[in-house]
Structure formats: structure tokens, C-alpha cells
Amino acid sequence: MPKKLNIGITCYPSIGGSGILASALGEKLALKGHDVHFISYERPIRLPHLDNNLFFHPVKISDYGLFKYPDYTLPLSVKMAEVAQSASLDILHVHYAVPHATAAVLAKQMIAQASLPKVVTTLHGTDTTLLGQDPSYGPAIRYALERSDAVTAVSHFLASETRRIIGTTKPIDVIHNFFEPKKALKTREEIRTSLGLKDEVLLCHASNLRPLKRIDRLLNLIAGLNTQTPFKLLILAGGDFSTHKAQVDRLKLNNKVIVLDNVASIEDYLNASDMGLFTSDSESFCLGILEAMCFGAPSVSTQVGGIPEVIEEGKTGLMCDPENLPGLIEAAARLIDNKALRQTMGIEAKKRASELFSSDTAVAAYEAVYNRVLS
């Protein structure tokens, strides 16, 4: 019987890859018998009901009048230190370096030697690729990574970018993301009817809509499609779509694009989709592609960052240079118009997801890191 651990997890609670992954990991660790303590400013959106061994500790942010900008790092570090001692944490696992890794390193300074947890930092993407390059953040990120007991990254691309950008020689374990779908609550037909669909091929884009997701490119791609088969694009938005409405109107896409905000059961919509569509400028992994793969949907995507570790080109999806809009349009049209190809690729995509990106593999890999730093 593996040793039961007390694990603290800090992540962003909003819809975003790092929070989704951290929530799924915490849930799985709790199911395996570990005590898991989430520490964040809100209860993570994808965290299921709290159970006997799954806890949430809110961080209270001060609105002290002298502060022009509210501070999160200090109250987070104080809460981490408090929970580390009260729950005898063995591990403090922080997802997304900024400011979580810095807060964890600071928390360790406040904790009595006898109850010091080991800090594991998981890099997710822009904590290295954007903030790591920002001179106001880079040195603090490097300091926090070097003082973490272990650092993991969600792709080989991100590990190598971290070494290049942050300039650290710290060993980095690569643990690819995983996704374990929950049961869809409604049938494919019920969802398609609720979206007003008949025979259309449904393309799905799930993201937080931040600028690097290039929603402008996504809409231009849709506007450029001239297919024999009718289609619609469903955007599952974890961010504000209102700034893109003018482009939808200008390109006359109102009857082609459906936008839903913060859906609770993403599985319902993935199950109703036929393929994914992703147009990011940069992506360390792209959880959205994996989510679609789990439902037998291949994706068309820009060939950037860690995406080639997720999609096997020509077998489980199609990739194209981000600047090659005609190429992206052609790839999307190929999949929309060729049902047999879409289905063959979908079968392979689902197989690849279960073989390479299963929760069993990823959770065991994180447990191995925990046990290594504790040994």
C-alpha cells in the first residue's frame, strides 16, 4: 500500500488549462487516498464537491486603502504556511509559477523546520514563455524554480523553453497533461438540438480567449471556408468574447458561430462536436486538443510549441504554420468535407489520448516526483 500523503495544491481557480489540470490531479490524488488541500482565492471551477479527504482553504485578499494594487502573494504565502502546519503537508504543489512558486518559497521561510513541506512547481506555459521573458518577473521566477524541490513541465517544448528563457539548469521532469472526461449529462442529439443544429459538422474551440489564442485568426479561418458540407463553429469561452463581436458582424458570421460562456459540463459539448479548431500563436500543450481527442474528435491546429507532442500530424489531426491562413483553411475544409477521414483520425486520436495522456500515467508520475523529493 503506497504511503498516504498530505498534499497542498495551489492553482488559478478560473477556467484555464493550469487550473483545470490541477483540479483533475487533486481529485485523482484524493481518490487514491491522499489528503488534498486546495489553497486559492476561490474554489477552483472544475473542482467537484469536497469530500472527506478533499479540502479548500480560501485566501483572503486585503483591500487596505494604502495599496494602489491589491497584493495576493503575501496572503497566499501566509495561508500556505498556515495550512502546511495545520494539515502537516508533505508536499506543496503549485501550478503556474507566478506568483504561486514565489509564494511557496516564501511560505517555507515562515514554517517551522519540523513541518516543512517539499515544494513542487509545475510550469504550464506563459509562466515561462511570456512572464519568463519579462524583466520584471524573470529573475523572481528563476529564484523560485531553483528553490523548488522539483520542477515539472507539461511538455518537452516547455521544459526546453524554460531552460532557454529562464536560464536555469534545474532538472525538469516532463509530465504531459491528462484529461479524464466525466460522463456527459445529455445526449449528443439533445445538445445538437439545443444548439439549433441539423446536419452541420460541429467544430469546437475551447479556450480562455486570451490574445495568444488568436480568435481573430480563428474567425478569419471560418470566414475563408467554402465547403460542400455545412458546418458551425462552437466557441466554449472561458473569457470575454465581446471584443470579437465586431469581427463576427464584419465577416457576417452570425449564423456560423455559436458562443457559450463558462459551460459547466464541457463533456456534453465535446460529445456533440466533430472536430477541434485551434489557432494559437503559442501553446505549451493545448489541453483543448486533448479534450477533443478523448471524444474521438481530431483537430486542425497551428503547429506551435508543444502541439506536435499532442497531435500526430496526418494521423490524429492536421497542423499548419500560424502565418499560413490558406493552409489552415484548406486543412479545416479537408476534414469538414471528408467524414471518413474525420472518423478515422478521430479513432486514432482517442487511442493516442488513452495511450499517451491517461490520468493513470500522469498521476503516477506526479506521485513518483513527490516520493522522490520526500525520500
Ligand code: GMT
Ligand atoms: O490558462 C492557464 O491556466 C494556463 C495557460 C497558460 O497560458 O499558461 O495554459 C497553459 O497551460 C495549459 C495546461 O497545462 C496548456 O494546455 C496550455 O497549452 C498552456 N497555454 C499556453 O502555453 C499558452
